[in-house]
Amino acid sequence: MKNNPKVTRKKIEKNCSHADVPTQIKNPDLVRERRKQIVDSTVHLFVEHGYHKTTTRMIAKAAGFSIGSLYEYVGSKEDVLYLVCQAIHTEVEKAVEDALKGAEDGKASIAEIIREYFLVCDKMMDPVILMYQVTQFLPAKWKSKVLENELIITQIFIDALNCLSGKGDLPRMDKTTISLVGHNISVLGHMWAFRRWHLAKEFTIESYIKYQTQFVLGLIFKDKGK
Amino acid sequence: MKNNPKVTRKKIEKNCSHADVPTQIKNPDLVRERRKQIVDSTVHLFVEHGYHKTTTRMIAKAAGFSIGSLYEYVGSKEDVLYLVCQAIHTEVEKAVEDALKGAEDGKASIAEIIREYFLVCDKMMDPVILMYQVTQFLPAKWKSKVLENELIITQIFIDALNCLSGKGDLPRMDKTTISLVGHNISVLGHMWAFRRWHLAKEFTIESYIKYQTQFVLGLIFKDKGK
DNA sequence: CATATATGACCGAGCGCTCGATCATATTTT
DNA sequence: AAAATATGATCGAGCGCTCGGTCATATATG
16 A cells, blocks of 8 residues: 555546545545545454444554554544445445346336345345444434435335336335335345344245245235245 | 332342342342342433443443442443343333233234234334344343344244134235244334334324234235225 | 655554443441 | 441553654656
8 A cells, every 4th residue: 555656546436425524635536545445344344343342443454554544534433434334325225226227127026126125135234234233323413314325225115116006916005105115125125134143044035035025015815825 | 229228029020131140249139129220220321322322330320329339230331231131121022912912812913913012112112222222232142142032022923923824814824924924023113113213204103003014914915095 | 867855645652531340448237 | 246238539451543753756956
C-alpha cells in the first residue's frame, strides 16, 4: 500500500455512503480504494468477533495499514460500521436485483422470486446476520437510513408482486396483502440465515425453498404432497 | 433494600438458570430475591441502552444496592446477561403456555394459536427484540442453551400443530411441513416486534394478526376479502 | 539532468478515559 | 463475638483516537 502512487481508477458509480463520511485525504480515488480495503476486511472481523470486540487496531491491521492511516480515511469506528452496513446493503440489493432481472420481465413467478432471493440469503448468510446484529450500534443519524435500506429490498418484492397480482393463476391481492407477503418473503429469507442453526437439522436450502414456496403459495390447504 | 432481613420466600419452582451462576451469599432465598431485583431493573436498562452501554454501576444502582454487593450475587456482567435472557425466556414461555392453555384442549385452532402468540409478542415487544440483540454477547457455554430455549417455544407450536393435523378442516401435514409452520409462526411473531418500525405504518396488531392468519392458512388463494 | 522544495500519505507511541472487577472496611444479623 | 452481608474507593487493562514526525513522490528551479 505504501507503493501505490498512480491510482488511476475511473470514476465509479457514486457510492452515496462515501459522501456522508469525511476524510483527511485529498485524492478521492484513493479514498475509495482504501475504504474498499477497510470494508472488505472489516466485514470478516465483524462477522467473527462482533462489532465491539473488533478493535480499530485490528481493522487497520487487516486492511493493511496503520492505525493512524485508518483515521485519515475515517473519522471514527462508527464510520467504519456505517460503511460496512452500506456496502453489505449494496451487495445484497445488487444480488437480488440481478437474480430477479431475468425473472422480472414476462415469465416471472412468485416461486422464482422466492427461489432467487432465498439463494441470495443463503449465499450471503454472514452479512445478513451481521446486519441484524450491528444496526443497533449505529449513531442515530445513520440508523434510520440503514433501516430504510432494508425496506428497499422488501419493496422490490412488493413491486414484483404488484406486477403479478391477478395474472396467471394468481388471484388479485389487495395492497395490504401484497405488502405483507413482501415483508414475509423478506423475513423468511433472513430466517434461513439466523435460524440455520436449527433449520439445518431438517432442511437444506433447496428443501427449505421448496417448503417455504409451498407455504407462501398457500399449498398447505391444497394437497399434502408434491 | 438495606432493611430486608427476613426473607421468607417459599421454595419457588426451580429456576434452572440460578444453579449455573455462582454466588458468595449463603442464603439461597436472599439470592433469589436480590437476583430478581437485578434482573427486573436490568431488563429496562438493556432495552434502553443496550448491553454494552449499560455499566455494572448502573445495574447496581437500578437494583438498589452497591457495586460491591452486585458482585456478591453475580460473578460477572455476563452472568447478569444470562440471568436476564433466562428470565425473559421463562416469562415468554409462560405467557405462551398460559395463552394456549384454554385453546389447547379440544376446540383449538391454528388461528387461535397465532392470535394468542402474536399478542404475547406484541405485549413483550421490547424483551423479544432484546433477546435478538444480546444473545450474541453470551459466553459460549450459555449461548447454545439460550438458543435452544427459542426452540422450546417453537416446539409448543409444533406440538399443537401435530394435535390438529388432519382434524377439522385442516389437512394432514407431514412432519417437515409442521415443523416449518411452527418456525414460521414463531418468527412472524417476532417480525411484528423487530419490524414494527415499518409495519406500524400499515398495520395494527389486530390487522397484522388477521392478515398473517389469512396468510398462514393459505387463504391468499381462496378469496380476496373477509 | 541534477538539485531543491512542497505535498500529502503513512506511521505508531502515547494520552485520556471508561468500565469491569476487587478488597479493605463498616454494618447488620444471629 | 462471630458470621454474613453491604459498601464504595481503588485498581488497571483495554480502548478509541491524536499528533508530531517520516518518507515517497510530484513539481519547481538552475
